[in-house]
Structure formats: structure tokens, C-alpha cells
Amino acid sequence: MACPYAMxxxxxxxxxxxxVLVAGAGLNGLTAALLLARAGATVAVADPSxxxxxxxxDYDWRTxxxxxxxxxxxxxxxxxxxxxxxxxxxxxxxxxxxSPLFLHYDGAALGEGDLGCIVPxxxxxxxxxxxxxxxxxxxxxxGTGIDRFESGAAAVDAGLADGRAIRARLLIGADGRNSPTRxxxxxxERTIDYKQTSIVATAAHERPHRGVALERFLPxxxxxxxxxxxxxxxxxxxxxxxxxxxxxxxxxxAAHLLGLDRPDFDRELARRFGDHCGQVxxxxxxxxxxxxxxxxxxxxxxxxALIGDAARAIHPIAGQGFxxxxxxxxxxxxxxxxxxxxxxxxxxxxxxxxxxxxxxxDAASLVAATDGVNRLFSTDFRPARHARRLGxxxxxxxxxxxxxxxxxxMGLAGRAATLAGKTPV
Amino acid sequence: MATMxxxxxxxxxxxxxxxxxxxxxxxxxxxxxxxxxxxxxxxFIVEAVARQFGRPMGVGQMAGLTALDIGCGGGLASEPLAxxxxxxxxxxxxxxxxxxxxxxxxxxxxxxxxxLQTAEALASEGAAFDLVVSLEVVEHVPDTERFLAAAAxxxxxxxxxxxxxxxxxxxxxxxxxxxxxxxxxxxxxxTHDWRKFLKPSELARPLRAAGLxxxxxxxxxxxPLTDDWRLSSDASMNYMLAAARSL
Numbered sequence: 114m115a116c117p118y119a120m121x122x123x124x125x126x127x128x129x130x131x132x133v134l135v136a137g138a139g140l141n142g143l144t145a146a147l148l149l150a151r152a153g154a155t156v157a158v159a160d161p162s163x164x165x166x167x168x169x170x171d172y173d174w175r176t177x178x179x180x181x182x183x184x185x186x187x188x189x190x191x192x193x194x195x196x197x198x199x200x201x202x203x204x205x206x207x208x209x210x211x212s213p214l215f216l217h218y219d220g221a222a223l224g225e226g227d228l229g230c231i232v233p234x235x236x237x238x239x240x241x242x243x244x245x246x247x248x249x250x251x252x253x254x255x256g257t258g259i260d261r262f263e264s265g266a267a268a269v270d271a272g273l274a275d276g277r278a279i280r281a282r283l284l285i286g287a288d289g290r291n292s293p294t295r296x297x298x299x300x301x302e303r304t305i306d307y308k309q310t311s312i313v314a315t316a317a318h319e320r321p322h323r324g325v326a327l328e329r330f331l332p333x334x335x336x337x338x339x340x341x342x343x344x345x346x347x348x349x350x351x352x353x354x355x356x357x358x359x360x361x362x363x364x365x366x367a368a369h370l371l372g373l374d375r376p377d378f379d380r381e382l383a384r385r386f387g388d389h390c391g392q393v394x395x396x397x398x399x400x401x402x403x404x405x406x407x408x409x410x411x412x413x414x415x416x417x418a419l420i421g422d423a424a425r426a427i428h429p430i431a432g433q434g435f436x437x438x439x440x441x442x443x444x445x446x447x448x449x450x451x452x453x454x455x456x457x458x459x460x461x462x463x464x465x466x467x468x469x470x471x472x473x474x475d476a477a478s479l480v481a482a483t484d485g486v487n488r489l490f491s492t493d494f495r496p497a498r499h500a501r502r503l504g505x506x507x508x509x510x511x512x513x514x515x516x517x518x519x520x521x522x523m524g525l526a527g528r529a530a531t532l533a534g535k536t537p538v
Numbered sequence: 539m540a541t542m543x544x545x546x547x548x549x550x551x552x553x554x555x556x557x558x559x560x561x562x563x564x565x566x567x568x569x570x571x572x573x574x575x576x577x578x579x580x581x582f583i584v585e586a587v588a589r590q591f592g593r594p595m596g597v598g599q600m601a602g603l604t605a606l607d608i609g610c611g612g613g614l615a616s617e618p619l620a621x622x623x624x625x626x627x628x629x630x631x632x633x634x635x636x637x638x639x640x641x642x643x644x645x646x647x648x649x650x651x652x653x654l655q656t657a658e659a660l661a662s663e664g665a666a667f668d669l670v671v672s673l674e675v676v677e678h679v680p681d682t683e684r685f686l687a688a689a690a691x692x693x694x695x696x697x698x699x700x701x702x703x704x705x706x707x708x709x710x711x712x713x714x715x716x717x718x719x720x721x722x723x724x725x726x727x728x729t730h731d732w733r734k735f736l737k738p739s740e741l742a743r744p745l746r747a748a749g750l751x752x753x754x755x756x757x758x759x760x761x762p763l764t765d766d767w768r769l770s771s772d773a774s775m776n777y778m779l780a781a782a783r784s785l
Contacts, residue, residue, distance in 0.1 A: 130647030280646075454584065456580055462566075
């Protein structure tokens with residue numbers, strides 16, 4: 114059928130119309146694409162980075178804490194690697210400074226197995242990418258970002274940087290904390306600058322970590338040690354055992370630390386790491402990320418939904434960023450699956466309104482909790498120190514409260530989306 | 539008529555039709571009540587299709603089936619049918635509706651054959667479809683018996699007819715007529731003539747006479763607390779009916 118109306122709108126040859134166009138092929142964008150495809154939607158994913166860059170291990174050498182609920186979803190979409198079990202967290206110890214009091218999360222006490230896994234971003238992305246590339250309902254447009262988009266009554270029309278045009282019924286902004294999609298849609302955000310920097314590094318240590326994650330609250334910010342799989346080579350120098358370090362400190366101090374020679378940096382690292390794994394030394398690149406809370410004031414627009422960091426980038430203190438984004442995707446995919454089964458529009462305003470209502474509550478409580486925890490712990494103010502010591506001791510002494518904390522760390526608490534296959538808690 | 543051929547639309551007229559399409563498809567606009575009804579109407583249809591054709595509910599459920607939407611308006615039912623995979627035809631007797639429906643389907647990348655035609659005229663051509671739907675239409679047609687005979691004739695052997703309408707009861711007089719038109723302002727005043735509302739038995743009789751078997755009747759009830767509609771056993775107000783033609 115000739116369609117002069119459409120030809121006026123696009124000079125480029127139109128690509129097939131899809132249900133959902135995802136802006137961003139990051140961890141959240143790819144996971145969303147897989148969950149949506151599983152729910153029956155046709156999906157396009159566009160990202161300015163080419164596939165080679167996205168797949169390159171040096172592109173992103175950070176790690177992600179994958180909570181148990183998220184692990185199940187990744188398994189469901191065929192993006193789970195059994196080898197990641199080596200990075201399983203079997204125990205979480207939360208330590209207040211140098212205090213002997215600590216909060217001890219033990220996975221076995223919950224009867225739900227491991228508390229989660231620390232997964233290198235590069236391998237998680239590679240798995241997600243492979244699953245998405247192999248999925249017949251997903252088309253990847255890599256190396257070409259979305260230049261512009263226009264939301265209409267029937268569809269959203271997006272123009273890619275390479276001149277191609279994609280028509281979709283819903284656009285999902287999964288393009289990170291500085292989301293160009295959110296900015297183009299004119300959705301305002303609020304930013305809280307913590308004036309802290311997270312130093313991210315990989316540590317090699319003499320003795321195995323035995324699956325213990327450590328979060329040490331120091332006055333400058335939390336110092337987290339997350340268990341990684343051992344090096345493949347048992348004779349790797351200097352030692353084969355690996356942990357990921359997320360070291361948050363006041364911005365000026367972090368800048369100073371980053372300027373140190375490697376031996377001096379390692380001395381500072383070892384001082385905070387402790388000696389429970391023997392000698393410790395940093396290996397590979399060291400990265401720095403300024404800590405900001407970015408909160409979009411709306412999660413939706415006309416034929417637009419924001420997920421993950423594009424909706425709200427939280428303090429990494431609880432390791433919940435990826436898991437929160439995953440719950441966004443699960444909620445959205447669930448709603449869209451039900452909508453498509455009735456033949457209804459996956460970009461309909463009532464669907465988006467329900468998505469926003471469902472997700473704002475979860476996100477707001479976690480944002481408030483991680484923000485509050487960070488403020489409580491990042492201080493030398495004496496009453497606060499007392500309060501948190503008492504608090505930790507109280508949590509430790511109260512099994513039901515402890516279980517609640519653990520369930521939060523595992524990403525199981527709250528209103529679990531039905532896709533997660535979990536009865537809401 | 540010539541101006542209705544695709545590709546021969548006057549650009550100014552096309553803009554007007556696009557504006558009307560926006561009206562039809564604005565969930566907060568004048569057609570809000572129909573938008574609110576959409577999920578429950580589609581649920582009844584996909585469940586009836588699941589039973590009649592042995593196709594489980596889900597994406598692509600109607601792939602390979604032909605569907606006809608009589609009185610399609612802006613395409614609020616035609617588009618879901620097409621999205622579920624049915625090769626869909628939409629009929630309406632109002633030219634502006636057909637143009638608006640075409641504009642919206644085109645903008646949404648859906649292929650739907652919209653025609654400015656009556657059901658009676660299409661039936662006289664001998665056309666037949668696996669699925670025929672006519673939603674909130676029968677209470678507006680001038681000759682009910684003739685309309686229902688035509689709708690039934692358009693159902694292919696083994697096919698399904700789904701109708702939705704409003705019962706003629708004291709409750710519907712109070713609620714569908716007075717409350718909806720005068721109190722809640724859901725629909726324009728004078729939209730409905732209560733005397734033309736049909737009881738399920740009055741709808742069923744001409745369909746049986748035309749060789750269809752009544753498969754199911756379900757009520758559509760408004761839930762004031764959640765402001766939405768549910769299928770229910772109470773057919774005293776809005777209701778839906780599915781009828782099948784045997785092979």
C-alpha cells in the first residue's frame with residue numbers, strides 16, 4: 114500500500130515497526146530487551162557504542178552485585194553463567210569503622226542459599242549481548258544512537274544517527290544517569306552531590322575470601338570488599354584470589370589517593386582491607402566515579418518509560434542499582450506482556466501510569482534508605498556513632514529484623530514483580 | 539468515492555482526520571469510556587477465540603484468522619485484532635471515522651483494511667470472516683433485525699461473532715442513560731435511546747434464526763473504586779455475547 118503520509122515524515126527507508134525501542138545497550142537496556150522479548154514484544158535496541166566496544170573487557174571492568182531475585186531473572190532469559198557462582202556471597206559482614214561490633218548476614222540462616230553474586234560487568238554484558246543477539250524478536254542497532262524522537266498518538270518515531278528510522282509503540286530510556294532520552298523528553302531531575310568519589314579496583318590477596326563480602330563504614334564513606342572468582346591461572350601473580358574493591362571517600366581525599374604511586378596506594382588499601390585474607394595488593398586499572406544521587410521527577414512521558422539509572426541513580430552503598438533497574442524492567446515487561454496478550458497498545462498512557470505508580474514506591478524507599486544509611490555512617494559526630502553502634506548491635510540481636518535486612522540485600526523484599534516468580538513479601 | 543482511496547487524501551483533510559484520530563485515541567478525551575472498556579472487551583474476545591479456535595491467549599493468537607470490525611469508529615477494536623495477528627477489516631458508515639482510523643493505523647504501522655461500507659452491503663457481496671465483532675453498535679442501528687442478520691451472514695463456517703451492547707433494564711435506564719449522559723457526562727446527551735437497548739434474548743433470537751449458536755453471555759460491570767470494568771455474571775447493564783457458526 115502506498116503511504117505518502119509516512120514518506121513525508123521519513124526520508125530514510127523505515128525499519129520494521131517494533132513494540133518497544135530501547136535506548137541504551139547497557140546492562141539494564143539489554144536485560145529489559147530480553148525480558149520484553151520473553152513477554153512477547155518485538156524489540157529494537159540502539160546504542161551509540163559499537164558492538165566491539167561493548168563486548169571489550171576493558172570497556173567496563175567494574176563489578177555488579179547481582180541479588181538473588183535478579184539471578185533468577187537472568188537465568189530465565191538465558192544470560193546466566195554458572196561460573197559466576199564462584200563470586201557468590203555466602204556471608205555479608207558490616208563493620209562500623211574499627212569497631213568490633215559488626216552485623217553478620219549469613220545466607221544459610223535464611224535458607225535461601227547464596228545472598229547474591231559479584232559479577233564482572235564485562236562478562237555480564239557479554240552474556241546479555243549474546244542472548245539478545247541470538248533472540249529472533251530483538252534487533253540490535255549498535256554504533257548508532259538515537260538522534261531524535263517524536264512521540265505521537267499512535268507511535269514514537271525515532272531517527273538514528275546513521276539516518277535509519279525506527280517506529281515503535283514505546284520508547285524505553287535505559288541510557289544511564291545522564292540519560293539523553295530523559296533530557297530530550299524534558300523530564301526534570303534532582304541531583305544530590307555527595308562530594309564523595311568511589312574508587313573502584315580489583316584486589317589480589319594471599320588467602321581465599323570464602324565468599325565473604327565486607328562493608329566497612331568509615332568516616333569518609335563505605336569501604337566494600339566483594340568476593341570475585343579466583344584467577345583462572347592458579348599461579349597468577351602475585352596471588353590467585355580476587356576481590357573487587359568499592360572504596361568511597363571524600364572527594365578531595367579520593368583525588369589524593371588516586372594520585373599516589375601504586376605501592377603507596379596499596380598500603381592505604383591494605384590498611385582498610387584488613388588482614389583476614391593475608392597480604393593484599395591492587396591489580397589492573399583503578400577507576401574513580403563521583404557519587405551523586407540523580408532522581409528523575411517522573412518515570413514516564415508520552416510513549417516513554419525510564420528504567421534503571423535513567424530514572425534514578427542511587428548511591429552504590431547497598432549495591433542495589435542493577436537490581437532496582439532489573440525490577441523496573443520486570444514490572445514493565447510483565448505489564449506489556451499482559452497488554453499484548455489482549456492486543457492492546459504497549460505504549461498506552463494507563464499502562465505507563467501504573468508502571469510509574471508501582472515503581473516509584475520501591476525506588477523511593479531504597480533511595481531514602483541508602484541515602485540515610487550513607488549519612489548515618491559517613492560522620493564522626495559522636496551521637497551518630499553511638500546510634501549506629503547501638504543500631505548494628507540491635508539488628509544483630511533481633512533475628513526477624515536481621516532477616517528483613519538480609520532480604521533487602523538479596524533484592525527479594527518489597528513488591529516483587531510477578532515475573533520474578535516470587536510471592537510478594 | 540475517489541477521495542477515500544489511500545494516497546489520494548487532500549493534505550488539509552488528512553490533517554483534520556489526524557486530529558480526529560487524536561481525539562479517538564486520546565484516553566482522556568471524548569472517547570474515554572470506550573478506552574476504559576477496551577481491556578475487558580478484548581479479554582472477552584480473546585477468551586472466546588481461545589475456546590472457538592483452540593488458540594491459547596497470547597501474542598499472535600489470531601495469526602492467520604480473518605477479522606471484521608463492524609462500526610469500527612477510530613479503530614479501537616480493529617487495532618488490537620490486527621496486533622494479535624488477524625487480517626482485519628474495519629467498517630464504518632462515517633467517512634471521517636474511516637479516515638481517522640486509517641491515519642492512526644498507518645502512523646502505528648498496522649495494516650488494516652478500513653472501508654466506508656455497511657455490514658449489509660458487505661454481506662450482500664458474499665464476504666465471510668473467521669471472527670466478526672461489533673461493539674457498542676447494535677443499539678445505534680436503525681433496523682436491528684436486518685443488521686443482526688447481516689452480521690451473522692458475515693460469519694464463516696466454524697467462525698465466531700462477538701457483540702457488546704447495553705441491556706434494556708430499569709438499571710440501564712437509570713445508569714447507562716441518565717447517569718452516563720446527564721450526571722457523569724461520560725457520553726454526549728442523546729447518545730442512547732433506551733427503547734433501542736436489547737435484552738440478551740432479543741439479541742439471541744435473530745442470531746439463532748441465522749444459524750448461529752449462542753456460546754456465551756457475560757456482563758460487563760463497572761467497578762467504581764478502581765474506575766475500571768470487569769467481566770461478571772450480571773448482564774443487566776452492559777454485556778457481551780459470543781455466538782458461533784458450526785462447520
